[in-house]
Amino acid sequence: MGKLEEFEILFDKNKVVFSPGDSISGTVKVRLGQPLQCKAFKVSCNGFCGVTNKVNDTAWMVEEQYFNSTVSVADKGTLKQGEHTFPFRFLIPGTAPTSFEGSYGRIIYRVRAFIDTPRFSKDYNIEKAFYLLSLLNLNELPDIWGTCSSAVTQHFTYMLMKTGTVFLKAQTDMKGYTPGQIIQVIASIHNQSGKSTGNMVASLVQRVTYETKKPIHDIRTIAEVEGGVVKAGKEVEWTEQIIVPPLPQSSLAGCDLIKIEYYVKVCVKSPEVLLTLPIHIGNVSLDKKLQLSNKAAPPAFAEAGDTPASTSITDTTTTPTLPQRPAPKPAPRPAPRSRMSSHNSPSAPPAEYYQGAEGGAPNNNGYPNKRQSQLVSPNAFSYAPGLFFSGDQQHNGPAPYPAHGASSIPTPHILPPDYDTSGYPQGQLAHIFFVLKGETSSKTKKEVQTPSTEALKTIISKSFVLQQFLWHPGLYEDQIM
Structure with missing residues (x-):
């Protein structure tokens, strides 16, 4: 490097993963073999999202910037020979999305150091990336409790003239998972035809949408398990497990250019019958205690006085009944x-x-x-x-004739x-x-x-x-x- 023998960015405690709202600090280390004339010495920290229509291309067609901060660590002048360190510190916005790297786009965070030298001299710059992780708590998502299920019926023709029907129903044990958890898949296949079906397959699929002038959909199979066939006229129940590998979370809050979705695809080959079960991948797993507490929470009354003291409420889902009318008092009989x-x-x-x-x-x-x-x-x-x-x-x-609508009562004339x-x-x-x-x-x-x-x-x-x-x-x- 000639005059510049060492140029390096060091994060405090060698930390490279941060959360929104954290502060990132470190030093820029410079070692010179001889004095260096510089016009400016700056350090910047920025985060942005770039999207392209070519695989692994960095010439972004669309960009979205989240923050960009710059500080000057040295004034204009001459840096002496030897080793120099310049500290820096930046604050990460709390709305910044999680880091992501895909085939057609990325969410990048980095710290850059730049030495601007006089005319006809070589400029020096270096950068170091860090990663931002915004935790997705699955317990905070709406409608996350319970199972996810779906069903489909497929009519098909085989041997030119014969027809058949395949009924497929599947469900997952939960709607949200974290990396390392197991997805329980339960499928029921009823083959109402005269021929056997192909193999049954369950797979975890990731779908990433990149927003450009023409949206790009990148669909990838993350994990897959395969079962057997279903014979003619038979009904089979199939249970399988899929382990969730390390994956980016479903929601990239704060990013408008990249959207991530996950679903479990269950299909039968030959004839092709498939259905999808959307799920969420997060960082904080579901807590079943919260689900039980939500179910057991009794409904709150507006006022305690609204409920009559004599009324015993045993089931909040039943329709309230009207209070019973008092029994009519018997009419006094005339004295004999x-x-x-x-x-x-x-x-x-x-x-x-x-x-x-x-x-x-x-x-x-x-x-x-x-x-x-x-x-x-x-x-x-x-x-x-x-x-x-x-x-x-x-x-x-x-009377000789009763009133209209009166019932006849036999009495002696x-x-x-x-x-x-x-x-x-x-x-x-x-x-x-x-x-x-x-x-x-x-x-x-x-x-x-x-x-x-x-x-x-x-x-x-x-x-x-x-x-x-x-x-x-x-x-x-x-x-x-």
Whole structure:
């Protein structure tokens, strides 16, 4: 090298791997055989990504720079003969992506030292690369838990005229792995044809996309395992393992020119049936304890008072039920009353008092049953002279036709009594009316003698009071007694 016998960049502690946000420091060592005139002595640290369309070419078509820092370690002047050291220190940005080297592009980090000499003199420069590793924690990726599965059905033709179908289903035990871990591949193949299939193959594939004017896809098989064939009409379950070798991580956060993807390809040869299972390669493996804690975490309620104290929650996935309605209170039964006769009533049972009457259900137009209590006005069944039913008064007696939609209930028909033979006072009173009108029957003329006028008045008066007493004992009890 003539005057320059030694020109070297040394990192502190010989460290060459750093993380985003770290500081990189070291020295530049120079040993001169004779004095050297220089205009500038600078040290720079930079990181960038370059992409090309030719394999292993460094004439980048597209570049992306992440940082570039330069410091001057010596002023303009003459460097004396002998050995010199110049320290440096740089800070690596926290957003810088991980180092990567591919066939069509690279992410490069380096420290360069440059000695600018006067005109017509030789310039001196040297560089040293370092590597940046941004750890990818698989536990922080969304939708990373569980297995990855897929299925495909392939129809094919063989021997010119025959057709068949192959059903392929496969899954991996996880969605994320780190170098050194084992990928468990489980495949199920159902050969619904008359010929045997080719061998089954499972492989770990890396796909790198380089963003240029026309994107370039570099697909490489990293590891591969092969199984046997599936005979005609058979269904086979195949289990295999793939060891993950040292690989760059899936995500290059901060880089827009290079994209890395990994997937497991499961295929059957002859006929060609294949499917892909995308996975992630990271630096921090999945922690199953975090998965269990996420599953066991109970849902949080907005407020503790939102849940009724009497409600017991046993399953958060079931639909909440409405609180049970309180059971209706049974209607009080009317107090039993003694009747003066065992004969059937002329048209209906005795009515309750209209105001404050005992009983439960209100009136309806259907047939009353044994559990219903009839609530009517006091004169609903009064047959005293001068009383009649108005058009707006309703009764609960048996109607000849039930209301629309009511179910038929068999009940004995209640017919009006024979007033000539009835033992009720109404029968005797009706006979007296017939006598006054001269319409007595032959039986009546033989058994009953015509009373005097005073006797008629007494009979009519007592008959009316007795009739009312039968329906309403409390109102006319003093007059009867």
